[in-house]
Amino acid sequence: MPSLAFTVKVISIGIVIAVSFAASMFVYAVVSDRILYQQQALDMHGGDTSQVRIFNKLPGFDGETGVSVYQKVERVLKYAILFILLTFGVFFLMDVMWHLQLHPVQYLLVGLGLAEFYLLLLALTEHIGFLTAYIVAAVMTIVLITLYSYFILRTARGAVGIAAMLTLVYAYLLIVLHLEIYALLTGALLLFVLLATIMIITRKIDWNRAFEFESRPK
Numbered sequence: 726m727p728s729l730a731f732t733v734k735v736i737s738i739g740i741v742i743a744v745s746f747a748a749s750m751f752v753y754a755v756v757s758d759r760i761l762y763q764q765q766a767l768d769m770h771g772g773d774t775s776q777v778r779i780f781n782k783l784p785g786f787d788g789e790t791g792v793s794v795y796q797k798v799e800r801v802l803k804y805a806i807l808f809i810l811l812t813f814g815v816f817f818l819m820d821v822m823w824h825l826q827l828h829p830v831q832y833l834l835v836g837l838g839l840a841e842f843y844l845l846l847l848a849l850t851e852h853i854g855f856l857t858a859y860i861v862a863a864v865m866t867i868v869l870i871t872l873y874s875y876f877i878l879r880t881a882r883g884a885v886g887i888a889a890m891l892t893l894v895y896a897y898l899l900i901v902l903h904l905e906i907y908a909l910l911t912g913a914l915l916l917f918v919l920l921a922t923i924m925i926i927t928r929k930i931d932w933n934r935a936f937e938f939e940s941r942p943k
Contacts, residue, residue, distance in 0.1 A: 731932070737829035738817065742809055745836025749805040752843040756802065759795045759847075779851050794855050797902065798847050801859070804898055809839055811919065812870075815890055818923070819883055821930060831877050835870060842866040863895040 763777060763785055770776040774786035779794070786793050813832060820827045842862050849858035867888055875884035897915065901908050 734829075738813060738832055741829055741832045741836055742813060744833060745809050745840055746806055748837060748840035749802060749809070749843050752840070752847055753799070753802045753805075756795055756799050756847060760793060760799065763793055763795060783851070783854060794850055795847075797855050798843075798850055800902060801846060801898065802843055805840075805843065807916075808894060808898075809836060811894060812836075812839060812887075812891070814923065815887065816874075818926060819878060819886075822926075823878070823880075823883070825878060827877060834873065838866060838870045838873070841869075859895075859899060863891075863899075867891045867895070 766777045766785075767774065774791060775784070777785040779785050784794075787797075812835065816827065816832065816835060819825060842865075845862035845865060846858055849861055852858075853861070870891060871884050871888040874887040875881060878884060878887075901911055904911060
């Protein structure tokens with residue numbers, strides 16, 4: 726039977742994941758309102774996308790594809806749960822393998838940092854455009870979580886690993902957003918590679934005794 730500490734840890738992380746995802750869905754609700762308002766404005770102008778602008782400045786629709794900039798943000802939000810699970814999974818594996826005893830509050834702060842990315846993306850998109858906003862929001866989020874990781878993981882190696890993982894994921898998502906037809910295929914392949922990697926890394930972990938320790942080994 727799993728230890729009580731392990732069970733409590735898993736339940737706590739599950740709750741934190743739900744809270745982090747809920748924070749991301751708050752941004753999703755705001756984006757949905759923006760899309761509805763934009764559609765009403767589009768109807769008023771007879772479907773002329775060039776007449777629908779954000780704050781009377783930035784185009785509200787992509788000139789080449791005709792896709793709303795808010796729909797691009799919405800597509801990014803659809804990957805929110807994957808980002809949260811992947812990042813928490815990396816922290817959890819480090820927690821187990823390095824005996825860090827991370828507190829659920831620390832997981833929560835990381836989760837809220839991930840959710841903040843979507844709020845930054847939406848807010849910045851309305852002022853500097855989607856692509857620039859994506860890059861700026863991603864860099865800000867990566868720097869924030871990497872610096873925090875350095876202190877809670879107590880190792881530069883862990884922080885660098887988190888930074889590399891987040892950079893890879895955000896870059897990957899940006900590429901997927903432009904693939905259209907192959908988005909599902911590349912997503913499925915990524916998940917397969919990640920699952921295989923996790924299986925290899927954790928193959929020797931005794932999960933029943935994963936949290937049966939008093940302190941991190943010196």
